Amino acid sequence: MDIKISNVSKSFEKKEVIKDITFTIPSGEICCLLGPSGSGKTTLIRLMIGAIAADTGHIQLANIKMPNLKMLKKIGYMPQNDALYDDLSAESNLRFFGGLYQLSKSKLEQRVKEVLELVDLTEHRKKLIRNFSGGMKKRLSLAASILHQPDVLFLDEPTVGIDPVLRRTIWDQFQEIKKSGTTIIVSTHVMDEVTECDKAALIYNGSLIEYDSVEKLLKKTNTGRVEELFLMASSRGGVVK
Amino acid sequence: MIHLAKRVILQTLNDKRSVMMIFIAPLFALTLIYFLLGDSDYTATVGINKNAMPAPLVTELKAQDLKVIYVSNDDFQHPKQYLKDHLDVDAIFTISENASVNIIMYEPSKKSAKALSEIQKALSSLNPSAKINMSYVYGAQDNSTFESLGYVFLGLFAFLLVFIISGMALVRERSGGTLERLMMTPIKRGEVILGYTLGYGVFAIIQAILIVFYSFYVLNLHSIGNIGWIVVAMVLLAITAVSFGAMISVFSTSELQVVQLIPFTIIPQVFFSGLIPLDLIPYHLGNLCYLMPVFYGVEAIKRVMVYGGGFLQIWGYLFGLIGYTFILYILNTLALKKFRKL
CATH class of the missing domain: 3.40.1710.10 (abc type-2 transporter like domain)
Structure with missing residues (x-):
């Protein structure tokens, strides 16, 4: 499912958080939204999933204008914090979120089993979340967002506070999900993660400063590091177009 | 909606403190009040x-x-x-x-x-x-304070505990991000509130039956009317409490803030519950009672327990509670727009 973002702006209490952003994410790719914290990545994701409406411009998912209630079935969303119920077991958490997507009982059981295997939590499925470690919560949160086999998956800073080994595992899981044809949009402020993605959108102070395939972006730099593009943008004091 | 209700029930059952608060706390408090306000045999x-x-x-x-x-x-x-x-x-x-x-x-x-x-x-x-001979239309001179005010406590406990538990749970859901995630599924906003009400409604029913049986069969409270209507009034009151808790959670970002709001939420309810005779309050301030859900519940309970009324005597109060819940339901559904436009 491709995503078209056309001239989107959004303000909160007169402060412009997203400034006239236009770009298209093609179907079946991993696109990363890269930018320092506070640059507007989460707001952009919330606009794309239709949690909030844009002030100007519009967003289309597979040519359907967002926000749209029906599209929510095709969207997977993993919020920044773990957003799981502490007093429920891993299994019950998944069953609950799966139930909201109106999966049939047998389908739900099958999917719960599958995603638990994918994130390697099968043996902990009966444990309450309050006894989970941070990394386990992250993985279960990912599992909850892909239960209903979404066409497009939004991940808001999925690797924050995660050790390098687990980060590797999680990225492998993303690649695995991509293979099934899912479009993945992942926001991050860890510049190294950009190499895992097909495309990267660099966001700085609410503006899109660069959007291209990762390969091409890295060629624009002297050192092969993405930070440089941000440093260039900040020294110019604004937007590159 | 059913999924949400089921989850609320499972979640509450997995948290021993919540279970204690719903089922044991009211019995404990009633027992305490029974001894504090009961016959003292003081010479x-x-x-x-x-x-x-x-x-x-x-x-x-x-x-x-x-x-x-x-x-x-x-x-x-x-x-x-x-x-x-x-x-x-x-x-x-x-x-x-x-x-x-x-x-x-x-x-x-x-x-x-x-x-x-x-x-x-x-x-x-x-x-x-x-020599003065005194008698009353309802009640008797030698009633202990517990016997003559017992109905107030039935209503208060039915309201307070469910209010606190549901309010806290919803605030946690807001601050923990689960509400945001929930709102990103195809569930309708109204279903979220209904699911919550349904889930806690189950606890409200069990709690009301438990409190009523305990007070009438163990603590020997007497009711002239049918205690079934008392249970109905208590359950409706508790369901209003869920909506009320949901409303309060809109104005709080943490559990601590729910506690900070207690002077505005719970304390007026206690004052207007019937503990203080409302007719005696100056400047017609007693009429404020119509803003307090607890008043409707307690008044209905009183009419059954003390005056021996049935549905015809209390329907106004029961519908008052239903109306209150309905208005809060609309407001709560609107408040969820913050998380999802649609």
């Missing part, structure tokens, strides 16, 4: 001056449920000082030359009231023409 102590009091009266005083002690002439000159020095004496009772009665007591309290009523009994038995 008041009255000091008299034997020489200045007619002998038949002394005999009568002794015949009452009173402890009579003799106070010396000197002490009688300064009765207030005597009471201050002897805290175990509740009242000093004198009759002057012209037969006027003086009773001096330490402070207005239940102990003083007890002494007073026993002295009155003694006086009236000496003078049958001054």
Whole structure:
């Protein structure tokens, strides 16, 4: 499912958080939204999933204008914090979120089993979340967002506070999900993660400063590091177009 | 919606503190109140001056449920000082030359009231023409405070505990991000509120039955009317409490803030629950009771329990609760727009 973002702006209490952003994410790719914290990545994701409406411009998912209630079935969303119920077991958490997507009982059981295997939590499925470690919560949160086999998956800073080994595992899981044809949009402020993605959108102070395939972006730099593009943008004091 | 209700139930059952708070806390509190406001069997102590009091009266005083002690002439000159020095004496009772009665007591309290009523009994038995026969349309003179105010506590507990638990759970859901995730599924906003109400509604029903059985069969409260209507009123009140808790959670970002809002949410409810007679409040402030959900529930319970009413006598209050819940349901559904436009 491709995503078209056309001239989107959004303000909160007169402060412009997203400034006239236009770009298209093609179907079946991993696109990363890269930018320092506070640059507007989460707001952009919330606009794309239709949690909030844009002030100007519009967003289309597979040519359907967002926000749209029906599209929510095709969207997977993993919020920044773990957003799981502490007093429920891993299994019950998944069953609950799966139930909201109106999966049939047998389908739900099958999917719960599958995603638990994918994130390697099968043996902990009966444990309450309050006894989970941070990394386990992250993985279960990912599992909850892909239960209903979404066409497009939004991940808001999925690797924050995660050790390098687990980060590797999680990225492998993303690649695995991509293979099934899912479009993945992942926001991050860890510049190294950009190499895992097909495309990267660099966001700085609410503006899109660069959007291209990762390969091409890295060629624009002297050192092969993405930070440089941000440093260039900040020294110019604004937007590159 | 059913999924949400099921989750609420499972989640609450997995949290032992919540279970305790719903099922054990009200019984514990009622038991405590039963002992605090129940029959005290207190025997008041009255000091008299034997020489200045007619002998038949002394005999009568002794015949009452009173402890009579003799106070010396000197002490009688300064009765207030005597009471201050002897805290175990509740009242000093004198009759002057012209037969006027003086009773001096330490402070207005239940102990003083007890002494007073026993002295009155003694006086009236000496003078049958001054005897007062009291009776009430509802209730009886020898009802303990617990018996005559019990209905207030049934309503208060049905409301308070469910309010606190559901309010806290919803705030946690907001701050923990699960509500945001929930709103990113195809669930409708109205279903979220309904699911919550349904889930806690199950606990409200069990809690109401538990409280009613405990108070009527263990603590010996009496109801003239059908206790089934009491359960109905309590369940409706608890369901209103869920909506009320949801509303409060809109204005709080943490559990601590729910606690900080207690002076605005719970305390007025307690004052207007019927604990204080509303007709006696000046400037018509008593009418504020119509803003308090607890008032509707307690009033319905009172009409069944004390006045022996049935559905015809309480339907107005029951519909008041339903209306209250409906308005809060609309407001709560609108408040969820913050998380999802649609």
